[in-house]
Amino acid sequence: MDTLGLFYFIAGIVFRLHSSNKSSLYSGRVIFCLDYIIFTLRLIHIFTVSRNLGPKIIMLQRMLIDVFFFLFLFAVWMVAFGVARQGILRQNEHRWEWIFRSVIYEPYLAMFGQVPSDVDGTTYDLSHCTFTGNESKPLCVELDEHRMPRFPEWITIPLVCIYMLSTNILLVNLLVAMFGYTVGTVQENNDQVWKFQRYFLVQEYCSRLNIPFPFVVFAYFYKVVKKCFKCCCKAKHTGNAACCVTNDDNETLSWEAVRKENYLVKIHTKANDHSEEMRHRFRQLDTKVRCSVGGEGGLGAPPGATPGPSP
Structure with a gap:
């Protein structure tokens, strides 16, 4: 909708400046009226803040x-x-x-x-x-x-x-x-x-430019020219035409690397905790077995212990 509004705005300006005859002025006015409808309906977007x-x-x-x-x-x-x-x-x-x-x-x-x-x-x-x-x-x-x-x-x-x-x-x-x-x-x-x-509203306004409509078209034009210039300069040094790696891609790769490390650490910690828990259970089980066998005077009885009198 923003792109359509900008397109109608530029077309309306062109028709209004081309004032050679009355039909051009009238066509520009009609286009501006349609553009007004688009920009007015765009205000519905602000209601997403309300619950x-x-x-x-x-x-x-x-x-x-x-x-x-x-x-x-x-x-x-x-x-x-x-x-x-x-x-x-x-x-x-x-x-x-x-x-x-x-x-x-x-x-x-x-x-x-x-x-x-x-x-x-x-x-x-x-x-x-x-x-x-x-x-x-x-x-x-x-x-x-x-x-x-x-x-x-x-x-x-x-x-x-x-x-x-x-x-x-x-x-x-x-x-x-x-x-x-x-x-x-x-x-x-x-x-x-x-x-x-x-x-999504917060994400949109975080990535949006601070310039209001319709002047934002100049900012977008500047960003496109700057990006093309940067790509051309980098292509001369590296010889690679596909040289434009955006910051978003770098941030995504960094985020994936951090999440991978966190996941591996979590898996390793969980495995160590599981091993310690199994060792603790084996010790408890071995202690219980020794105590039960020692109570009956068997092989597991402590040295020097004498068996009880037979009935």
């Missing part, structure tokens, strides 16, 4: 994934209804924008309750369409000899009813159920999710 609002952001992210998979199911119903509706009502429509509106856009709006008005012959208005296709209006339906719509209402109206029943009741409720399951799953691990969020 209550942080997990809600995770819920929104997973719900967007649910919507993405839901759109695959909805696209099947939408294309099936849109193509059938376009074929029944109109023919020879050559304008791609109006084909898209009739096949995709209007069936999509029907999911939100907007009933198509061109499927009922009794309320069809010929003043809102064109017969030639040269105006900015949808193409009129075929008419019979009485100047009435030719399409069969006993097909179009039930088709709309079945489509709206499938989308508004079945698919929408399926999406609501998916949202409920997602929210419940995150809510069960609310505290753990927030702790992970806070950890």
Whole structure:
């Protein structure tokens, strides 16, 4: 999102500075408006600090994934209804924008309750369409000899009813159920999710530059130039093109070495403790055996001891 925001910001500046005509100024203003949306939505990231609002952001992210998979199911119903509706009502429509509106856009709006008005012959208005296709209006339906719509209402109206029943009741409720399951799953691990969020937030701001947007683009440009210059200088001395070993890699290798040493020391200490424990147990067992044999006057009795009187 940061990269997209920077890209729109630079593009908006280019269009605004290129003020040769009004269209460039207007294009720059539109790009700045879109960039404003991106930077405003970027503020949602600050809510990850809150224990209550942080997990809600995770819920929104997973719900967007649910919507993405839901759109695959909805696209099947939408294309099936849109193509059938376009074929029944109109023919020879050559304008791609109006084909898209009739096949995709209007069936999509029907999911939100907007009933198509061109499927009922009794309320069809010929003043809102064109017969030639040269105006900015949808193409009129075929008419019979009485100047009435030719399409069969006993097909179009039930088709709309079945489509709206499938989308508004079945698919929408399926999406609501998916949202409920997602929210419940995150809510069960609310505290753990927030702790992970806070950890990644701290890690991000530790590695982030102190310069605010959009001036951070100059800092990134400086870092790229500096890194390339360092690689080129090192390549001249070593003759190796792949010379850029980052500090992160060095820190990772050092951390792995320290952890390895700690693990080996822990294993060695644990083995020594186990050996000492086994020796201690053997001594205790040997002492018990000697005491029991000595009490009976056997071979293990101490020297000078006399056996007791026989019964």
